[in-house]
Amino acid sequence: MQEIFLAYKNSCTNLIYKNTNKAYKNVCAKAKKEKIRNSIDIIKFLSKNFSLQKITNSKRGIMTGYYEPEVKASRIYVKGFYPLYKRNTDDFSDTIFNKSRKEINTGALENKGLEIAWVESEIEAFFLHIQGSGRLKLENGEVIKVRYSGNNNKKYTSIGKYLLEEGAIRKENMSMFSIKNWLKKNKKEARKVMEINERYIFFEEYKGNVKGGSNEDLIPEKSIAVDPKFHRAGSIFLIKKNNNNKEKSLAISHDTGAAIKGKGRIDLFLGFGKEAEKIAATLHEEIELWKLLPK
Numbered sequence: 683m684q685e686i687f688l689a690y691k692n693s694c695t696n697l698i699y700k701n702t703n704k705a706y707k708n709v710c711a712k713a714k715k716e717k718i719r720n721s722i723d724i725i726k727f728l729s730k731n732f733s734l735q736k737i738t739n740s741k742r743g744i745m746t747g748y749y750e751p752e753v754k755a756s757r758i759y760v761k762g763f764y765p766l767y768k769r770n771t772d773d774f775s776d777t778i779f780n781k782s783r784k785e786i787n788t789g790a791l792e793n794k795g796l797e798i799a800w801v802e803s804e805i806e807a808f809f810l811h812i813q814g815s816g817r818l819k820l821e822n823g824e825v826i827k828v829r830y831s832g833n834n835n836k837k838y839t840s841i842g843k844y845l846l847e848e849g850a851i852r853k854e855n856m857s858m859f860s861i862k863n864w865l866k867k868n869k870k871e872a873r874k875v876m877e878i879n880e881r882y883i884f885f886e887e888y889k890g891n892v893k894g895g896s897n898e899d900l901i902p903e904k905s906i907a908v909d910p911k912f913h914r915a916g917s918i919f920l921i922k923k924n925n926n927n928k929e930k931s932l933a934i935s936h937d938t939g940a941a942i943k944g945k946g947r948i949d950l951f952l953g954f955g956k957e958a959e960k961i962a963a964t965l966h967e968e969i970e971l972w973k974l975l976p977k
Contacts, residue, residue, distance in 0.1 A: 683721040685904055686918065686932045687713075693898055693916035693934065706914075709976035732974035734920065742924060743946025747965035748813050748907065748939070749958035750892050754802040755818035755826065763800035764807040766818075767791050769832040769884035779884065780835050784877045798828060798885055805865045808876050809858070811883040814939070815892050817954065828885040829892060836880035838940035844878050858963035881940055894937030894951070902953030907937035912945045917973055919948070924968040946971050 694710040709731045718724055737743065756763055767786075769779050774794065781790040799818050801807045810816045815829040842861050845851045850868075851860050865872040891899040894907065896915035906919065913935050922930045933950065942949050948971065952958040 683724050683932065684718070685901060686934055687718060687724045687727075689898070689901055689904065689934050689936075690916065690918060693896070693936075705976040728918075728974060731977055732918070733977055734972045735975050737919075737971040737973055738946040738969070741946060742968040743948065743971040745921065745923075745948050745950055745965065745967045745969045747950045747952045747962035749952045749962040750815050750817065750954040751806075751810055751813055751959060752817040752819055752825075752955060753806045753810060755799045755820055757799055757820065759797075759800055763802060764804040765791075765797045765800050766807060766810070766828060766885050767796045768798050768886055770794075770796055779832070781882075782834065782836055782877075782880045783882045784880070786834075786882055787873065787877065798887060799826060804876070805862060805872065808865075809862065811881075812941075814883065815885075827888050827892070829888050830883060830895075831886035832884045833940075834880070834882040834884075836882065838881040839879045840941060841875055841879055844875065857966075858959075892954075896936050898936045900936055900951045901934075902951060902958070904933055905936040905951040906933045907939040907942045907949035907951070908935045909943050909945070909947060910938050913973065920972040920974065921948070922970040924970060 691713050694714055712731060713727070716723075716727055718727065755766075759765075771779070774796075778791065778794075799820075801810065801818060810828075815827075818826040818828060820826065842851075842856060845861065845864060846853060846856060850864055865875065868875075894900050894905060898905075898916075908917075908919075915935055917935045919933045919935065920930055921933055922928075933948070937949070937951065939949050946969070948969070950965065952962050952965075
């Protein structure tokens with residue numbers, strides 16, 4: 683609870699206070715001055731200054747999860763490793779960076795000095811693209827943090843949906859792990875399937891905490907990605923899982939994602955490492971969703 687309120691206050695100046703909406707500005711100003719001692723104070727503040735807007739109505743929302751992966755990598759080319767590219771528009775035109783995944787795979791960006799590093803496999807690189815950020819662990823133990831810095835302006839296509847339609851994976855078995863395993867077991871077809879998703883991600887190195895598209899620090903199990911067509915960055919949401927569990931949780935919108943489309947579609951950031959990956963791989967829950975609107 684306190685983590686959410688602190689995140690909201692931190693988001694105010696950058697995300698909300700600059701907005702022209704008077705209601706958002708007023709509540710933001712109050713939050714910045716409010717002296718909060720405990721969770722009860724936070725509940726009182728939220729109840730006094732926000733009203734709940736039901737987002738999902740009769741149509742259920744969907745919550746999935748994403749995380750920050752760690753993959754083996756090298757600063758120099760290693761046979762079988764796959765490059766992660768940066769987007770350098772100072773030295774190259776935008777046209778070069780608008781190539782499809784297939785064109786990039788056939789050498790469109792080679793020999794231009796755009797490689798940040800090479801990761802252990804194309805499959806791991808593909809899922810790093812999906813997650814949007816990650817940690818590259820070098821052989822000497824050094825860790826390079828990379829994050830999203832742009833894309834090739836091509837359409838995002840879900841290869842999970844494609845594999846489902848083709849009967850390669852059954853619906854009840856569909857998860858990130860099952861997709862990964864299918865790609866690893868079908869190496870001759872794997873690249874062709876991955877190229878169905880033409881969207882290609884470019885990265886940049888960074889220091890400090892991982893940030894979302896709003897440029898705010900992502901908080902494990904509190905930050906969510908939303909569809910910006912419907913929800914502004916820095917908005918607070920109330921989430922209830924549709925599993926007869928009465929427990930509700932608060933989250934704040936800090937990110938967006940190519941696969942996150944619709945009012946009731948959210949993606950929960952789960953943190954870093956293998957445990958986060960395990961949860962994210964299978965998280966696909968029906969939810970009820972409310973947004974807190976300033977009074």
